[in-house]
Structures are given as C-alpha cells and as structure tokens.
Amino acid sequence: MKKYICILVVIYGCTTAGEVQNEVETKIIPEANHVLSSSQTHNKWSKSIEPVLKINSGDVVEISTQEATDGQLTLDSDTSDLMSLSFDPIHPLTGPIYINDAQPGDVIAVTLHKIEIGEWGWTAILPGFGFLADEFTEPYLKTFELSGKNNVRFADGINIPLKPFPGVLGVAPNTDSLLSTIPPRANGGNMDDPNIVEGTTVYLPVFVEGALFSIGDAHAAQGLGEVCGTAIEAPMKFLVEINLLKGSSIQEPQYENDDVYAVTAYGTTIDEAAKKATRYMIAYLVKEHGLSSNDAYMLCSLAGDLKIAEVVDVPHMLVTMSINKEVLNR
Numbered sequence: 284m285k286k287y288i289c290i291l292v293v294i295y296g297c298t299t300a301g302e303v304q305n306e307v308e309t310k311i312i313p314e315a316n317h318v319l320s321s322s323q324t325h326n327k328w329s330k331s332i333e334p335v336l337k338i339n340s341g342d343v344v345e346i347s348t349q350e351a352t353d354g355q356l357t358l359d360s361d362t363s364d365l366m367s368l369s370f371d372p373i374h375p376l377t378g379p380i381y382i383n384d385a386q387p388g389d390v391i392a393v394t395l396h397k398i399e400i401g402e403w404g405w406t407a408i409l410p411g412f413g414f415l416a417d418e419f420t421e422p423y424l425k426t427f428e429l430s431g432k433n434n435v436r437f438a439d440g441i442n443i444p445l446k447p448f449p450g451v452l453g454v455a456p457n458t459d460s461l462l463s464t465i466p467p468r469a470n471g472g473n474m475d476d477p478n479i480v481e482g483t484t485v486y487l488p489v490f491v492e493g494a495l496f497s498i499g500d501a502h503a504a505q506g507l508g509e510v511c512g513t514a515i516e517a518p519m520k521f522l523v524e525i526n527l528l529k530g531s532s533i534q535e536p537q538y539e540n541d542d543v544y545a546v547t548a549y550g551t552t553i554d555e556a557a558k559k560a561t562r563y564m565i566a567y568l569v570k571e572h573g574l575s576s577n578d579a580y581m582l583c584s585l586a587g588d589l590k591i592a593e594v595v596d597v598p599h600m601l602v603t604m605s606i607n608k609e610v611l612n613r
Contacts, residue, residue, distance in 0.1 A: 312396050313524060315345035321518065324349060324375040324499070327461035328453070328472060330491040334381035337493075340527035343396070348499045349375045350404070351450075351516040358403040358426050365407055365422040374451055374464035374473070378497030382527055385494040390528040391454065393496065394484040398447045401518030402430045404503045406511070413512035414594050429503055429517060443504050447519060448480045450500035453536070457490040464500075466599035467549040471536045474547060474601050475514070475593035477505045478538075485538040486528070496525060512595045535563065545605035547592065556602035557589055564604045572611065586610045 316338070323335045338344065350356070353372035356364060382391055408423040410416070427435045434444045451464060453471025467474045471487050479485060487496070498521060505514030537546045546563035550556030561583055568579035583604065592601040 312522065313343045315522060316342045317344045319344060319346045319377050319380075321347040321349040321375075321377060324353070324377050325379070325497070326353070326372060326374050326376060326464055328456055328464060328468070328470060329459060329461045330455045330457060330495065331459045331461070332379055332455065332495070334379045334493065334495060336378075337381040337383060338525060339383050341524070343522065343524045344380065346377050346498055346521045346523060348377050348449075348501050348519050348521065350401070350518045351375075351500050351513075356405050356424075356426075358428065360405065360424060360426060362422050362424045365409060365424055368409070374500045376451060376464065376497040376499035379455060379495035380497070380525070381493035381495060382525055383493070384529075385489050385527050386492060387457070387490055388530075388532050389489040389494075390531045390533055391487050391489060391494050391496060392484050392526045392528055393452065393487065394524040394526075395449075395479070395481050395521060396524060397522035398481045399520040400429050400445060400447050400503050401520075403427060404429050404515040404517030406513045406515050408511050409513070412595070414508070414510040414597070416512075419511070427503075427515060429515075435504070435515070443515070445503050445515075446477060446480060446505075447501065447503050447517075448477055448505075449498050449519075449521065450475045450502045450505070450514065452479075452485060452487075452498040453496070454487050454489060455491050455495035466596045467593070467601045469535045469549070473500065473593075473596060474536065475502070475505065475509045475595070476547065476601065476603060477502070477507060477514075477592075478543075478545065478603070478605070480540075483538050483540045485536055486533060487536050488533050498523070507593075508591055509593045509595045533563075535559070537563070537567070539608075541608070543605040543607055544611065545603050547601060547603050549599055549601050551598040551600070553591065553594070553600050553602065556600045560589065560602045560604040561587070564606065582606070582610075
C-alpha cells in the first residue's frame with residue numbers, strides 16, 4: 284500500500300476590494316517504497332548492466348545521486364584541480380532500476396515528486412569541451428555553497444535562482460555495448476533540459492526487458508543550451524514514482540507538468556532535431572487530441588514553442604517543443 288505525506292501550502296492573494304484572501308492548496312507527496320544510495324551507480328548505457336533494484340509499476344523510489352565528477356571535485360577545489368580531472372567516471376548514474384513487466388514498445392512514466400539539492404555545487408570551463416571550446420581554451424572553476432538557499436551569488440550584483448533537475452535520466456538502449464552517457468539519445472540520457480523540474484512527469488520509451496531506468500548528473504541551475512558545458516553540478520536526492528504504460532509507444536522522451544506538454548528530439552544538427560521535435564508534436568496532437576495532420580502542423584506554428592535544450596554535446600543537440608495546456612484545454 285502506498286503511503287502519502289500531505290503538505291499544505293498557503294497561498295496569499297488579494298480580492299478586488301484589496302482584502303487578503305487565503306487559499307489552501309494540498310500537495311500530496313507519496314512515501315518511498317525503496318531507497319537507493321549514491322553509491323549504487325554506473326556510468327554507461329547498456330542492457331548488460333545488472334539492475335540494483337526491481338520494482339513494480341506504481342512504486343516510489345528515493346534516489347540519491349552523486350555530482351557529475353563522481354567525487355573528483357569538492358567545495359574546496361580550485362581551477363588547478365581541473366587539470367587532473369578524468370572523464371572516465373563522468374556521469375555516475377544511480378540505477379539501473381528494473382520495472383517488472385516492462386517490455387520493448389512500452390513506455391514508463393517517471394514522475395519527479397520531490398527534488399532536494401545537496402550541500403554544494405560547481406560549474407567549470409573544461410578545455411576541449413563546450414559550445415565555444417575553440418575560443419575558451421583555459422580551465423576555469425567556480426564552486427558554490429547551496430545548503431538552505433533559493434539562489435546563489437555568482438558575482439557582484441548577479442544572483443542565480445536555483446531550479447534543480449536531473450541532467451541525465453533514461454533507460455537502457457538495446458545493446459550490449461557500453462555507450463557513453465555524454466550525448467542524448469532516443470533512450471533519454473543527457474538531455475540537460477532545465478524544464479524537467481519537480482512536478483514533471485517524463486515519458487520514456489522502453490527498449491529492453493525491465494526498461495532499466497537510471498538517473499543522475501543533477502543540476503541546481505542551468506540555462507537552456509548549457510553552452511559552456513556545465514551547469515551548477517551538484518549531488519541531489521530525487522523522489523520518483525515509476526508507472527508502466529502498456530501499449531503506449533513513443534520514439535523519444537516526452538514530458539508534461541501542470542503548464543505544458545512537451546516532446547524532445549536529438550540530432551547531430553539543430554535543423555535535424557527541430558524537425559524531429561515538430562513531427563513528434565504533430566503525432567501527439569493527432570493521436571491525443573484528434574486533430575488532422577494539417578491542423579496539428581498549423582497549431583505547432585501558432586502555439587508550439589520550439590527551444591534548444593542543449594548544444595554542448597557536439598555534434599549531438601537536443602531540441603524540445605512544448606504547448607501550453609491552456610491551449611489544449613487541460
């Protein structure tokens with residue numbers, strides 16, 4: 284039986300007469316059925332990696348993740364520490380999680396009920412990495428204390444609001460090869476989409492038995508594009524609910540929250556990824572909202588927001604298209 288914690292959020296507003304009006308919103312957070320620690324990790328994508336946990340559809344898992352270097356950097360690190368940084372352990376992912384009865388062609392729905400930021404984070408310019416790697420060739424590092432903060436001081440007069448999300452989440456591809464976690468793929472992976480925040484449900488296509496879901500590379504803050512190659516990389520804790528959707532096939536990850544429905548697409552050029560994202564949104568509107576393909580294409584032009592999520596994993600890029608649910612009457 285699933286247990287829930289109810290949190291009452293008091294919202295203060297004003298009536299037209301200027302009187303204070305209190306409204307109470309109930310946010311229901313389920314309790315975890317399982318717990319995974321940040322030591323239960325791997326850093327490749329492959330169906331050959333053994334799961335660390337098996338769950339049923341609807342189970343809730345508390346998952347702790349390590350920061351992206353797997354402990355090579357600390358709050359006290361400085362730029363000189365980047366010179367000895369190894370990419371081999373990059374992206375420690377907690378998992379994989381085997382979902383009982385999941386088969387290729389299914390979809391798993393991963394709801395991010397709660398995200399807790401760790402105590403510290405870092406961002407860096409790494410030589411040879413980043414969208415302008417040929418222009419910014421020298422290493423550079425900043426670290427931040429994050430405990431109990433809603434924003435961090437970046438420089439004098441510049442503060443960055445914290446908006447935590449998983450940079451990497453995905454399922455195993457249908458291969459025994461050990462694939463790098465650096466580029467995004469159809470299985471999800473390094474999507475680096477800062478809109479996949481607390482309260483979002485991510486839909487992932489299943490390619491192998493059990494799906495083999497993993498999550499990590501958590502970011503405390505990041506702009507769309509992640510152009511220098513890093514966000515505020517931080518350890519984190521996620522409370523996720525995983526549901527199996529039988530007979531609900533998609534080609535690449537999609538997601539939704541209270542405000543929008545979004546599709547994602549990767550490609551080796553922005554044009555390729557953007558065209559794929561547009562096609563995926565058309566397919567969604569035809570299937571779920573009964574539009575003709577012409578009307579769906581037209582709606583994408585009138586109400587679809589096409590955005591670059593990340594460009595840093597050259598030549599792989601990720602593009603999203605979202606539509607506000609006010610347009611879709613949801």
